[in-house]
Amino acid sequence: MTLPTPGAATSPRARWRRLVASDLWHDFTRSPLPMLAAAIALLCLGGALFAPWLAPHDPFDLARLDLADSHLPPAWLADGRATYVLGTDDQGRDILSALLYGARISLTVGLCSVGLSVLMGVTAGLLAGFLGGVVDALLMRLCDVMLSFPPILVALFIDGVGRLLFPQARDLLAFAVLILALTLTDWVRYARMVRAATLVERHKEYVQAARLVGVSTWRLLRRHVLPNVLGPVLVLATIQVGQAIVTEATLSFLGVGVPPTNPSLGTLIRVGNDFLYAGEWWITLFPGIALVLIAMSVNLLGDWLRDALNPRLR
């Protein structure tokens, strides 16, 4: 495989040299589209990460909001003002600032849920593949049931159940319910994939050898099997980050996602949608463009990574 394996190279410089020398990097530097996608993804990530420093205004400081500044179009239109580059919404919030903070929330929810579902799915997959028997049968039947429904419906159902269980869910709890819904929807794919790979690995000599030496099951799974099944998981996780961000935005757009006090990109689009008929397209369009840019660039990177790591397509 061409993935630089962690642990093999010790110093950061040696790792960097290995990365540059790898086929993957070679492929990457010669494909303009993935490079553009990576640039856009990094830009969005940077914008989200440094939102408090980059944003020209603080959109959540109620004291500094002025209703006289509401409904302003972008700066290049007739009534626009230079301080509000992308215009303002109905409460006088700067769209650009709200967008940066919104991207921060969207990315946080997306990355958290993907991280959690990788953790959950990989653990379940390793256990199912390695232990077999009842554990395997139960887990895989559960996967079958969940995979026969589209993810957005599963997420909506779990979200609905979460709302039934915690009727007073506000702010932090609402975030937890949302991330949990996305996680419980996603983990199945990793579990399936890792289980299949583990079934292959468990019969190989190195596993038998490790067993003979008396390595405990947990350590065997973590240190020996896991590194060998992680490649495809990485690809899937990349694609799923884009998917999770879009799912989050959809749930928020439908009004069952993040609380309105902390608007994500989806919430911003939902709010702006009401002003579409008044001709105020900028309130909804700019968050929409940001969402599409993030989703597209992550998808492109994932597609490229999948093809680049697939020996059949070389």
Place this chain on the structure above:
Amino acid sequence: MLSYLLRRLAQAVLVMLVVGMGAFSLFQYAGDPVSNMLGQDASPAQRAQLHAELGLDRAAPIQFARFVGRALGGDFGLSLRQGREVSALLAERLPATLELSVVAATIATVLGIPLGVYAALRRRHWDAKLTMAVSLLGVSLPTFLIGIVLIEVFSVLLGWLPSFGRGATVQLGGWSTGLLSVDGWRHIVLPAATLAVYQLALAMRLVRAEMLEALRSDYVKFARARGLPDRVVHFGHALRNALMPVLTISGLQLGGLIAFSVITETVFAWPGMGSLFIQAVQFPDGPVLAAYLCLIALLFVAINLVVDLLYAVVDPRLRVRDAGVGVRR
């Protein structure tokens, strides 16, 4: 073949039972029906009596059995939000969702398959590459955003098409249809197009991938070696084999259409089951959620079953071998 059929049926029943348990627990958490029915100032004795009458004092398995019995008869109780029969609510909204899905599925299939074949045959040309890039956009764009952009362009800017509701409907027995009037068709264009975009892009990409796979295969090479014209090789050999997975695609599409109709209906204020479901998630309304869950599960289990059986009929390898190995999808 028969053992395969029975095994798949047993699986389907199992899935429905698991889903039924989920729906049942939704009921359990949906609040106490007794305090809803009697109000705040009922005496403890009255409560206990009604509890016993409703069978709420029985053990959970017995209550579950009663729930399954009622659900089989289509009885899901009263909606917490609207106080009406859940089954009646669903029944009056079913036609809107089905019509929307069928129109969208037609658009996606009629355009998706030819475009996929085209993109595969002209793989190295700029027009096929452009089609692929656009389809990537179609897969990446969130459905609600497509709807918003369509509304902005065709309703707000151009003013050509209406952006919400079903327009004039005609009653045919118990079925209200919007497909018999010009107004109804004008109303269905934007939501159906929104719903179709993702499915269209997906169908196209899958058909292209299958077609490329088929074009690389040995039988296509041999067909070429025999000197058959391109047209025969492409459509007689490659396409016929590439279309096999289209069965699965169509099955998946139906499911996807139901899932995304939830979003499309919200954007276009389309009075279907999807918007009912979203309201139930927001409120939250346990009985409606439970009924929708069961209905959708039934639909999906049926689709998967039919697709698997069709596979067994179409693919001779699955008939000869022990079919219990399972169908790869």
